[in-house]
Amino acid sequence: MKKFKIIGLLTLLVITMSFVNNDKAVLGYEIGDVVTDFSLKNIDGNMISLADYKEAKGFFVIFTCNTCPYAIAYEDRIIALNEKYKSRGFPVIAINPNNPEVKPGDSFEEMKSRAKEKGFNFPYVLDEGQRIYPQYGATKTPHVYLLEKTDKGNVVRYIGAIDDNYQDAAKVEEKYAENAVDALLAGEEVKVTKTRAIGCSIKV
Structure with a gap:
């Protein structure tokens, strides 16, 4: 016994x-953590790192993909984020974290096709080997991490959803990602630092 x-x-x-x-x-990562840089292949064949952006004040690192309905619903809004904030020092870097063997629609070739079709104006890189998304703690597509460049490195200031209505951009009441970066640009504290990311689970 x-x-x-x-x-x-x-x-x-x-x-x-x-x-x-x-x-x-x-x-x-949690709010206030300094992230480790990455080197991931962009759809144009070049390798992309945070360190490449010498003049950036920070970044929207957004885990997204081709196949998730939530990610597709947010594509235009991600394009708009980059249009609005890249020139102000906060460019978008989109990372596809899905395993293409599980989701063939998220292969590198399909990423190139989707980016061309939608006119992506930001780097769209593949998390080959799925090494980066676990470091961030991303669980959904899309999942946003707003980073601020400081003397210590790139610090996490916001984690979560882009806004509060994935179904209809016209009915958004809280633009979480925009509010967070606007606070940083104004030299203020981010009021809402974490929200629940709404999307598809990352395919491993």
């Missing part, structure tokens, strides 16, 4: 540790 109890306790411990480790992998 004692042997079965010990085996049961060991099994429970293994399961518990498994959940803890998974939580750590999912948690990723």
Whole structure:
């Protein structure tokens, strides 16, 4: 009987540790964390890093893809974000975190086609090997991380959704991402630093 109890306790411990480790992998960056730079292939064949943007004040790093209905619904708004804020020092870098073997529609070739079709005005890079999205803790497409460039590095200032209405841009009441970057540009604290990202799960 004692042997079965010990085996049961060991099994429970293994399961518990498994959940803890998974939580750590999912948690990723928090507000105030300094992110590690990446080097990912853009649809034009060039490698893209945060360090390439010498004059940037920060970035919208947005995890998105070709195939998710939520991501597709936000494409025009992501284009608009870059149009509005790139010249003010906050460009968009879009990262496709999906495994193309699981989602062929998110292959590199399909990314190039989608970007051309929609007229993407920002880098659209593939998280090859799915190494970057776990660092950030991204779980959805789309999932936004607003970074501010500081003396310490690129610091996370906002995490979550672009706004509060994925279905209809005309009915948006809270533009979370825009409000956050506007606060930074005004030298103010970001009031809403985290919201729940609404979208499809990342395909592994």
